[in-house]
Amino acid sequence: MTDSPSASSLIIGGAASSPRAPLPTLPPLALYIHIPWCVRKCPYCDFNSHTASPVLPEQEYVDALLADLDQDLHAVYGRELTSIFFGGGTPSLFSAEALGRLLQGVEQRIRFADDIEITLEANPGTFEQEKFVAYRKLGINRLSIGIQSFQQEKLEALGRIHNGDEAVRAAGMARQAGFDNFNLDLMHGLPDQSLDDALSDLRQAIALKPTHISWYQLTLEPNTVFWNQPPVLPEDDTLWDIQEAGQALLAEHGYAQYEVSAYAQAGRPARHNLNYWSFGDFIGIGAGAHGKLSHPDGRIVRTWKTRLPKDYLNPAKSFQAGEKSLSNDEMPFEFLMNALRLTAGVESRLYPERTGLSLDTLAEGRREAEQSGLLQVEPSRLAATERGQLFLNDLLQQFLN
Template sequence: MSTAATLPPLALYIHVPWCVRKCPYCDFNSHAAGAELPEAAYIDALLADFASELPAAQGRSISSVFIGGGTPSLLSAAAYQRLFSELREQIAFSADCEITLEANPGTFEQDKFAAYRALGINRLSLGIQSFAPEQLKALGRIHGRGEALNAASAARQAGFDNFNLDLMHGLPGQDLDAALADLAQAIDLKPTHLSWYQLTIEPNTEYWSKPPRLPEDETLWAIQEHGQALLAQHGFAQYEVSAYAQQGREARHNLNYWQFGDFIGIGAGAHGKLSHIDSAGHWQIERRWKTRTPKDYLNPEKAFCAGSESISSADLPFDFMMNALRLHAGVPSELYHARTGQPLSTLKPALTDLRRRGLLVEDEARLCATPQGQMFLNDLLQQFLAD
């Protein structure tokens, strides 16, 4: 069997680091855009960055692409046309490659949707966050309710039959009725996928230094419980901690992350995870990350890669399980060896104990947390930490 066939599937993550302005809750690597983006220079850098990563592909094709940020929809369709045209000269894309672009729902971005679809981007992820004007203002969003409502229709008219809506709950001052009204409105727009998750206050954000008043735990629990029931009622199955999809519309790119696949990361602040098998059959799995600031990333005198580290054999169980057990259906047990090169038998004592305690399902063919295990996932994962 060839190395390419033995290695995990390979995806591509592309980071666009600019936003019109920084939202107060956001801890992603994003920077306020100036009057004019260095679009052509950034595409040049992305292509050079990918060329430097190409040996790690080891003959594999790209199975999925995710363009995240920042606000990737700030870049023109012409920029993406050039990017993908030249990427395809370097590497093959699978025939059914899922290509997702994150977009703001503003009118400026909606005008580009048809052009994005025409060049081969086949999935949108729209950053709605809320439909309530007061919440949009509190969250620092630059679009209004009307634009949020129009975005799904604009995506569909542009030819996107597969799109995600990003929606948060547990927002400042939000009660149960308001959270469910937001969710019901999102469902009415008939997306194929919903990312529905609770707002958390992260370090190095404006909300961290000036925390807003968030709902009490009792309200947060009620929102979660009633919201999940509403989603299930409308055919959205929860397949991951904060991901819900219509049948067959799970995000393939994110599934690759959670199933411990490989991915090349290009762009300012992008991360990647890559596997290598040497001639003796020994595995090495490495994480890499790129320089964060656009200024440094565009500086030809600086390296794209800011650092890398190999995942030790002792740390692999935790790394694998931290991803795989986020999935409500878990993964086939055989995937552990297929994605790490390690025999599953080394984990037998921990797996036996967790099944005895009711935290993993009683099925040796699957690695899957029980509903109780999902509730105490962090505690469950402690069993796989290196001594």
């Protein structure tokens, strides 16, 4: 799950003096559940993940997750869940029994939509056919499989625990277990990667016929092994060639880009992702999980939970580490930073519906962004141009004083 950066120091033109109206309707509601353990911490990973002990505290952690959820229920009374996403870490380290008890507990507390999407992140090194059949029987109906590469040299450089054959088998096992909707997670711009290497990985992923492919460039993040001991990455010209050729290949095979790094077959975008990028609501439970909830009076509150698993499991400590109500100054940036990641953007009406602010608060920045060719000239939509998608930070700067 991607955490939104803080916009606390940003002042958006005109927003501070604009009154915020009560929200006419509350946005769709999702649930993010963080499972923080992995078999091994990857050197590029800056997510809240921790090397698992031989025996995971499944029972205690599920108890904590449900108690954590109980403390958020007052803010979502009467609403229903449209999606659930198990992220990590490696959620597939947990047994079907543990996840089943958790899902049953969640459904007892919040009504599930009839067509709810429930996604579980999984890594090929944790695939067992029997376990994934059991996951499917629980109602989990979508998998996100962390492949990253099919090439042994690249997998070793990334610190992955699986090999290319296991990655291929994982996709087949997912389908055999009854998952007709699954994502493959793939990186490019890997250490010493050539254009041919990157396209070979992408062709292999496409051959496995997933409904969704997350294809994104490796970046070096602070507080990671790669940040302190950077590998040799491809030059900018190679990265650009990979990006252009890869996007063309995905489009050729029917994978439409709907977000910066997300490509899906027709009708198969991730509902959880769409809700997140269109400024929908989500409860976040688990160690380090973030949430965002709208209230009828117009307040929009971001929350974050205690980060370290040992503290999260400590009854003497609070699940919630902090919360922040978004101010009028912050709201436009928060909304646009999410919505403009979608290649089609969002309908303009969504801005007042989701923020309680008038579209007039965007007027000056919108004109400048349109004139600079970064924002589409389309009154009914807020959407970046192709150039704006490449220079998203520059586009967002147009809305700052």
